[in-house]
Amino acid sequence: MNINGINNINKKDNNQNQQLNIINExxxxxxxxxxxxxxxNSRKNKKENNNNSNSINNSxxxxxxIANNNNITIEKPVINPxxxxxxxxxxxxxxxxxxxxxxxxxxTQYEGNFKDNEFDGYGIYKCKxxxxxxxxxxGKKNGNGQYEDLIKKSIYDGEFLDDKKNGYGxxxxxxxxxxxxxxxxxxxxxxxxxxxxxxxxxxNDLIYTGEFKNNQICGIGEMKINNKKDxxxxxxxxxxxxxxxxxxxxxxxxxxxxxGIKEGYGASFYEEGYVFVGKWEDDLVTGPSILMxxxxxxxNADKMLEKENIVGMYKGEIIDMKLGDKDxxxxxxxDEYQEMTNLFKNKFYPDYLKYIEDKNKNNSNYNIxx
Numbered sequence: 403m404n405i406n407g408i409n410n411i412n413k414k415d416n417n418q419n420q421q422l423n424i425i426n427e428x429x430x431x432x433x434x435x436x437x438x439x440x441x442x443n444s445r446k447n448k449k450e451n452n453n454n455s456n457s458i459n460n461s462x463x464x465x466x467x468i469a470n471n472n473n474i475t476i477e478k479p480v481i482n483p484x485x486x487x488x489x490x491x492x493x494x495x496x497x498x499x500x501x502x503x504x505x506x507x508x509x510t511q512y513e514g515n516f517k518d519n520e521f522d523g524y525g526i527y528k529c530k531x532x533x534x535x536x537x538x539x540x541g542k543k544n545g546n547g548q549y550e551d552l553i554k555k556s557i558y559d560g561e562f563l564d565d566k567k568n569g570y571g572x573x574x575x576x577x578x579x580x581x582x583x584x585x586x587x588x589x590x591x592x593x594x595x596x597x598x599x600x601x602x603x604x605x606n607d608l609i610y611t612g613e614f615k616n617n618q619i620c621g622i623g624e625m626k627i628n629n630k631k632d633x634x635x636x637x638x639x640x641x642x643x644x645x646x647x648x649x650x651x652x653x654x655x656x657x658x659x660x661x662g663i664k665e666g667y668g669a670s671f672y673e674e675g676y677v678f679v680g681k682w683e684d685d686l687v688t689g690p691s692i693l694m695x696x697x698x699x700x701x702n703a704d705k706m707l708e709k710e711n712i713v714g715m716y717k718g719e720i721i722d723m724k725l726g727d728k729d730x731x732x733x734x735x736x737d738e739y740q741e742m743t744n745l746f747k748n749k750f751y752p753d754y755l756k757y758i759e760d761k762n763k764n765n766s767n768y769n770i771x772x
Contacts, residue, residue: 488505542564544562577599596611619640620637636659644659654670677751679750683717692711
């Protein structure tokens with residue numbers, strides 16, 4: 403067996419080169435008779451290792467042990483292996499232990515540290531579906547690592563637990579979108595920041611910061627579009643659902659949403675200095691509504707309501723700006739009016755005042771009372 407041939411097999415692996423240098427230095431100091439003894443011993447080792455092949459996943463069956471020195475075993479691949487794994491590395495106690503390289507018949511390979519035949523410590527695993535660079539414990543991805551999905555063209559950098567994304571991580575997608583936040587069992591779960599890239603105009607990128615559940619925007623969060631449109635409030639499955647605040651150009655609307663549109667009671671505050679309180683159905687105002695002038699100096703909802711104007715609306719169209727006294731009195735005595743005004747005094751207007759206060763302090767503009 404040619405000792406120099408070993409070096410040609412293992413040039414690409416720095417760890418194996420170091421091991422082979424030990425063998426080379428040892429072989430150069432020995433006589434020809436000693437070389438014969440090494441060959442004899444290697445054949446003996448091969449026979450012994452074949453008896454323990456089940457403990458090292460048949461790696462000894464598929465390779466020829468050609469040298470052993472200082473408890474470091476180098477294996478030579480069988481020529482033209484069929485459905486056989488190839489292992490190049492260190493063996494201790496009859497098992498793969500320490501640095502090594504394992505090559506599978508389909509081209510999948512692992513290069514890194516082993517412990518008792520398992521991937522353990524830092525390693526690089528490459529297959530047709532993905533490339534993983536990171537830490538292993540007992541054969542599973544655990545700790546920090548990088549996972550490149552070759553099919554979806556995405557890259558995840560972060561924490562793993564038992565082969566799944568768990569903990570904090572950063573995931574980048576092929577279209578330039580980025581997620582930074584919490585993961586649980588391979589899906590977005592917890593709090594995070596998601597930037598969804600626009601194909602046509604980068605100024606129309608969507609930026610969401612808030613809660614996620616089962617890979618969906620779900621819970622309390624804030625969505626911005628080029629700083630002109632935004633929403634802060636409750637979400638279910640990527641849609642505005644529940645109570646929240648929507649801002650579009652010169653209007654800030656506080657109220658209830660369903661499947662991404664206004665649905666239920668709400669109040670729209672206009673920069674021109676007035677507020678419209680009503681009930682929405684399918685994103686349109688329905689029924690009698692209240693129109694008031696904003697008084698940001700007194701900040702008194704009751705005084706504003708004293709100067710209210712009741713207007714008649716139907717599905718977004720004004721039927722009569724000034725209702726008759728009979729219709730007004732009937733509306734004011736209704737449960738709908740009581741609920742509408744109570745929400746305005748106790749929820750919509752206080753949230754709007756909180757926004758004004760935070761704006762003056764240069765703080766977040768998206769606080770609402772939960």
